[in-house]
Amino acid sequence: MRERGGETLVILPTYDERSSLPTIVSALREQLPEADILIIDDSSPDGTGEIAEELAAKDSRISVLHRQGKLGLGTAYIAGFERALAGRYRFAIEMDSDGSHLTSDLPRLIAAAREGAGLVLGARWIPGGRIEHWPWYRQAISRTGTAIARISLRSNLHDLTSGFRVIDTTWLRRLDLSNVTTEGYGFQVEVAWALERMGCPVTEVPITFVERSSGRSKMSLGIVLEALAKVLLWGWQLRFGKLRA
Template sequence: MSRRAMNRALVCIPTYNEAENIEPITRAVLQAEPRVDILVVDDNSPDGTGKIADTLAAQEPRIRVLHRQKKEGLGRAYLAAFRWALDAGYTYIIEMDADFSHDPRHLPTILDAAEGGADLVLGSRYVTGGGTVNWGIGRQLISRGGSLYARTILGVDTHDLTGGFKCFHRRVLEAIELSQVQSTGYAFQIELTYRTLKKGFTVQEVPIIFEDRRVGHSKMSRKIFLEALTMVWRLRLGV
């Protein structure tokens, strides 16, 4: 285990065409929380995101870059990041979007909860103090309905199962059999939290304010949405 990484946290930021966001988000993360390093996981972005990340890493020792050959979905990018983090010896591994929908100001609260003993800390939009900004009524209904749908079918109490701003203790990722994870899109978030609960680990939700992305376009698609709907049943039935 790396002496430098021991008991430190790694913020994993998957990117695909985030050239306008990658420098601002990495700067904001490093400023918000001195206990973290950053791993940018770039899926060979045609807009040059990976090259920008390499330049940032050359200037800042707390930034690393993992280049992947092609776009394979959010889940595959995170799994690659998790394996990198575990090999590097990090104790806390944080998922975070590149587009500022996950505000870096919440990092200290999330990391404090993890260091306080929670196995998985989930930044939640749907507990007291949490919420969303710049969302239309349609998107709010889809998001809240999706979380309720997943909670009901899976029989769990977690309020924000679709949330993707979370911190795992390494013991969780070592126990949940990453090679067995099936999801590639946003269903990945549901699957990882459910697998964590099924292994008997604790999940603590802390409130966050989720803001719609500042630059670029959402990567949500019909295929990703349908995967989430069907994956819930596959998890419930153990398929």
């Protein structure tokens, strides 16, 4: 990673994404030729880390962070945020490395950030947003979880769990990242809600979410239950404890 970054750092956490990583990096290059890319690999047993190094050897704007063991999505993004802050990037981008998030949506997300949004969410559950190749029950689970989070947290955001987002590092710098402890859905909810409560201007941009065509999802029942438990706890604290809306 260069000592001083450019405008944008794209953070790509990976675990067993050997087949999809080159494709997503190539697509990113087409949409954001000047962006820096940070690949964070958790010792993928399928050799994703080696593929990442090969990509970095061909492109000076790509760097790789190797971590010992599967440490989780939340800690990967925190490590990426720290790099973005240290490199003085203007924007940090979160997105999946499995192809679920379309790079063709990125120009609209970044445009919203440049227009003044501190947090831009690529939203599925607003007009114009959609999901491809998810069965009805997965969509129902996701919609229900989002509704529970919105009600419990008194949030105005429609897609709190979205993992496709652009964050202005001016606002990111105000977060106490040491207090963010959740993973997966819970991590995305926690960060978005924290920024919303701080008064960060949030824009939701409709996206198309595409179910991965290969590999296996890293989402587990434990991560879903963790998110639900945290959301209900925060909701209780908001009403009866010391948290403020």
